Amino acid sequence: MRENKAQMLNLKLIFLFLLLFCLKYSNCSSPNNMQNSLRFHKKVDNLLPEISPIGQPQPLYPLLAPSPLSPFTITNNTAPKLSGFCTLDFDAIDTMMSTTAIDCFTVFAPYLANVVCCPQFEATLIVLIGQSSKKSNHLALNSTLAKHCISDFDQILMGQGANNSLQHICSIDASNLTEGSCPVIDVDGFEKMVNTSKLLANCGKIDLVNECCQETCQNTISEAAKEIASVSYELDAMGLRRPSDISAKVINDCKSIVLRWLASKLEPSGAKEVLRGLANCNLNKVCPLVLPNVGPVARGCKDVISNQTSCCSSMESYVSHLQKQSFLTNLQALNCAASLGKKLQKENITNNVYNLCHITLQDFSLQANGMQESGCLLPSLPSDATFDTSSGVSFLCDLNDHIPAPWPSLSHLAPSSCNKSVRIPALPAAASGQRGLYSHHDVMFLLVFVMTIVLVTIY
Known part of the structure; x- marks a missing residue:
């Protein structure tokens, strides 16, 4: 039974990879078909601090869920076994x-x-x-x-x-x-x-x-x-x-x-x-992640100028542990980036290793099968997850491109939505060639995204 589940998982992952490849490098799906398969919402995130435009981020092509999603939908509601004593309405x-x-x-x-x-x-x-x-x-x-x-x-x-x-x-x-x-x-x-x-x-x-x-x-x-x-x-x-x-x-x-x-x-x-x-x-005031001991990163980055490979290898290993914990809002990710940066600075790491090692805000949130382009940050005002019979359960993601994690300044604390003078990297632009399918800031990930994360963790 366990082997069959593993085989099913492999088939799903292969499907996702082929579909992502097809979407990114060929015209395998018409705009009309894609629009029927995806549901996207546009919402400007007003809680974020003032942003500073820097270049044009690369577009992200969202994952499509295979059909049908019957194993992952809410279809088998069961009658609850109630105590008979509760008086609440x-x-x-x-x-x-x-x-x-x-x-x-x-x-x-x-x-x-x-x-x-x-x-x-x-x-x-x-x-x-x-x-x-x-x-x-x-x-x-x-x-x-x-x-x-x-x-x-x-x-x-x-x-x-x-x-x-x-x-x-x-x-x-x-x-x-x-x-x-x-x-x-x-x-x-x-x-x-x-x-x-x-x-x-x-x-x-x-x-x-x-x-x-x-x-x-x-x-x-x-x-x-x-x-x-x-x-x-x-x-x-x-x-x-x-x-x-x-x-x-x-x-x-x-x-x-x-x-x-x-x-x-x-x-x-x-x-x-x-x-x-x-x-x-x-x-949104705090970083909810458990930040492990930064000692290994400090040792790997102590001679960052002459050995960037060792430093970035240590950083990648460290953030890989963070990516298994939970989804974050964009402001939580900013707080986590600031908290980790402060820890590293206390270990005498003064160089901007986020920039050196291409650490993004997405790197602090849950990832899908280690594929960074599938990372998800929720808006600072998270919405409810939604459900329909055709696409299953889905939820709203924000900041879907690779937004660089800001290295904390020694002169201020973590970015705050109340401090509009704090400047963070630009929000992502809409993907070229996908106009109308998803917005500048938000993209809806389908349940298969989360199921992939969970199943990969199990196996």
């Missing part, structure tokens, strides 16, 4: 549950975890409790009920094709449905303490581009969380509570209560947009 968010199942689809949930799957998974739980509070008047569950509900939640998602280890992948468990250490959980009590008009005005709809820098909604949520967190604290001599005395854990737990209340006042789609937007602010 799953019907109120059925569309959002389906989106979450696709975002966290079985094989590639771990690879889209920090960017797409887990933010959607957490947002869905928040909206579920928020919408259910319309009937229960409570913004949290007790620990026993929470265990039943998180189990039912998982069962419903798995029945629609989601990964069966989402709690582990996303570090979420039954405690995420409770109040934690927050002292206010009932809707009436919440609304008596919080300026709900201000909360709705600032967070009912957020500016997805500017919220991460201006933090209008985030500051309002923090204020509301401190208000309800102060319930358990005694009044001072002036008859006022002192939020500064409240622990960060209590305030953080109360932020969850604030978000659930907000989700109860919005339509699920609107609440989801706000929650995903706020999540993007956090995920």
